[in-house]
Amino acid sequence: MLLHLLFGLSVAVGLSAAERGLLFDFPLSQTPTRLNIRVDLELVDFAQNRAASYRPSYDNFLSLFSWSEVEDCMNKRDHFSVVIPGAAGYTGDIPIHFVHHRSMNVSAIPLLLLHGWSSTHLEWDKIIDPLAQFFHLITPDLPGYGFSPAATESGMDARTMGAAYDVLMKELGYGTYGVVGTDVGYFVSSWMMSDVPDSIIGHFLDFMLVPPTQDDIDRCSGNQTTPEENAYLGSFIAFESDHFVYSAVQAQKALVLSLSMGDSPVGFAGWLWDLRYAGSALHPTFTLWVQAPYGAVRSYLETLIPKSGGVDFPSYKVPTGLVEWGNQHGPFPELASFPLAPKRCLPDS
Ligand SMILES: *[C@@H]1O[C@H](CO)[C@@H](O)[C@H](O)[C@H]1NC(C)=O
Ligand SMILES: *[C@@H]1O[C@H](CO)[C@@H](O)[C@H](O)[C@H]1NC(C)=O
Numbered sequence: 001m002l003l004h005l006l007f008g009l010s011v012a013v014g015l016s017a018a019e020r021g022l023l024f025d026f027p028l029s030q031t032p033t034r035l036n037i038r039v040d041l042e043l044v045d046f047a048q049n050r051a052a053s054y055r056p057s058y059d060n061f062l063s064l065f066s067w068s069e070v071e072d073c074m075n076k077r078d079h080f081s082v083v084i085p086g087a088a089g090y091t092g093d094i095p096i097h098f099v100h101h102r103s104m105n106v107s108a109i110p111l112l113l114l115h116g117w118s119s120t121h122l123e124w125d126k127i128i129d130p131l132a133q134f135f136h137l138i139t140p141d142l143p144g145y146g147f148s149p150a151a152t153e154s155g156m157d158a159r160t161m162g163a164a165y166d167v168l169m170k171e172l173g174y175g176t177y178g179v180v181g182t183d184v185g186y187f188v189s190s191w192m193m194s195d196v197p198d199s200i201i202g203h204f205l206d207f208m209l210v211p212p213t214q215d216d217i218d219r220c221s222g223n224q225t226t227p228e229e230n231a232y233l234g235s236f237i238a239f240e241s242d243h244f245v246y247s248a249v250q251a252q253k254a255l256v257l258s259l260s261m262g263d264s265p266v267g268f269a270g271w272l273w274d275l276r277y278a279g280s281a282l283h284p285t286f287t288l289w290v291q292a293p294y295g296a297v298r299s300y301l302e303t304l305i306p307k308s309g310g311v312d313f314p315s316y317k318v319p320t321g322l323v324e325w326g327n328q329h330g331p332f333p334e335l336a337s338f339p340l341a342p343k344r345c346l347p348d349s
Helices: 002-013 041-052 067-074 121-131 158-171 184-195 214-221 227-242 245-252 254-261 265-279 285-289 294-304
Strands: 033-035 079-084 094-101 109-114 135-140 177-181 200-205 320-322
Touching (some): 041 265, 094 121, 094 158, 109 158, 109 184, 121 135, 158 184, 177 184, 184 200, 184 294, 214 227, 245 265, 245 294, 254 265
Parallel strands (some): 109 135, 109 177, 177 200, 200 320
Antiparallel strands (some): 033 079, 079 094
């Protein structure tokens, strides 16, 4: 009986944490299990040594903060691991790390928050306390990001992630819930709106990629666009021509890029810095480097060149709110109106 149980367990969770080569605590169980964020000290030392010997010399970025303090700070939240046994045609295990912050409010609404590149669940940390009066908050790491182990098979696209998160929410007892998506998380949440609409109460985005259409470009060259549209088109084109290459490289050369950054924390920090400097906020780089970057970088390959349709989400009926902030205060004036798509450029749903 015991053997049977053990055998059943090992089949149920596939590869063990050690076989996956994980350098952080991750209990493998199909029911949500508490965990502490605890990265192997050898990995922290390795990163510190690599940074110290970087050529040309560079201030040791890991000495600028104490990783154990970052861990202590993260561990003030309730972290969990769970293994979802496949979803949406993906047959491998889907191990997920998430923070689950339950509200004291018995009427609180469950809310799933999905981060993007180059981020982790930490993206939402500051808003957990302010929102906890109204919501139960679930903030996972996307597969391969932070402490969600990377996929071991190809096909971990946005739809698969969304299907797995829906299973997770049901396991937590949340039959219906709200979803917030940004960046890669916006791909995931948008697919959830058409794949599991009955689970979703409402959808909120602070990101929507609306590339100009041929019609927009024709109207622009015919001087028929408004000043608002011109600003948006100008910023979109500036972003595409000067700042967007990271996305093409990550989608088309995910492995080559990751091979060169997997043992260079400074190189990886530089890659992230370039994008963050152009447009978004800082998060601890090391959190995204704990797993070699391929697992996270590969999400560009899987979500932008996927079998399942990429950015061509089917239209959906779930009520969706969108707020967009530009880059008025960023270092590049030409990006001030990115990604402020005027209303007439937005899709109907
Ligand atoms: C509890 O949450 C519900 C749903 O978000 C909200 O309508 C209600 O005002 C909250 N109650 C309190 C006391 O904040
Ligand atoms: C658009 O406006 C510019 C500047 O005012 C002008 O030079 C150009 O001829 C106009 N083009 C069309 C197609 O009207």
